[in-house]
Amino acid sequence: MQNPFDFSNYACQVRNFSRSLMSSGSNAAEISGRMHLLTIATERDLARFGDSSEISRVACGPGCGACCVLNVAVLIPEAVAISWFLQRRFSTEQLGELKTSLQELLSRTLWLDDDERLFLRAPCAFLDDLGNCIIHIVRPLLCRAITSTDPKSCHDQIAMVPLNGAPIVEMNLFQKRMIDIVYCELAGALEFLGLDCRPRRLSSAVLALLADPEMIDLYVSGEKMPIH
Ligand code: SF4
Secondary structure, eight states: OOOOOOHHHHHHHHHHHHHHHHTOOOSHHHHHHHHHHHHHHHHHHHHHHSOHHHHTTOOOOTTOOTTTTSOOEEOHHHHHHHHHHHHHHSOHHHHHHHHHHHHHHHHHHTTOOHHHHHHHTOOOTTBOTTSOBTTGGGOOHHHHTOOBSOHHHHHHHHHTHHHHSSOOOOBOHHHHHHHHHHHHHHHHHHHHTTSOOOOEEHHHHHHHHHHOGGGHHHHHTTOOOOOO
16 A cells, blocks of 8 residues: 655655745846746646546646635745746736736725635636636646636535635645645745745735836845735
8 A cells, every 4th residue: 555645754845945945046037936946846746746646637727717716825936936927928018907907906805805805706817818827837836726626616616605605625635735835835934044924915916026126125135025
């Protein structure tokens, strides 16, 4: 019989890797590169240690944005990687439109708790009209942790939220747990290194960095970022 996966040993490895990765990086390109390495390593570990038959049951994919109505928390290096990606891939006009969408979403959702946001069903500003995530390649860790095995049940459950309360959806829990570990250990590494480790709302963190890319200097110097 196969031994169960040792999640605490994995957490220890991720802790050391994250501390070493995040101990350097003084600009957006470097911090984005380090986040890229962390996510590549996570995807590699999922493929290596996950049960392939379970992984093949994960049904999340392009065109399904059913769960993209939830509050998403990001750590600053994740927000840096997303804003860096957008600044390189999007035209000035597209960035202007995106900033307007982010601002509108923020005005509607900033003070809502998770249940209230779910009830509102306001889609993420990064979800396009076809249900695709426009930042898929750099999407937050917590978005990667949502791993439904049945998209219909996501749609049905979220539609029923006003009646039933919190939705229950079948997920690949191995993948969720691994990515949750990576997120927590990354936050722990930032704290250990004296960097801003407080989670922020995805829309507010990315909007702030798009509006003022120089704000990254505060993060590098160990200051707290003025982001809600
Ligand atoms: S970042 Fe992408 S995957 Fe995450 S909630 Fe927004 S659209 Fe969905």
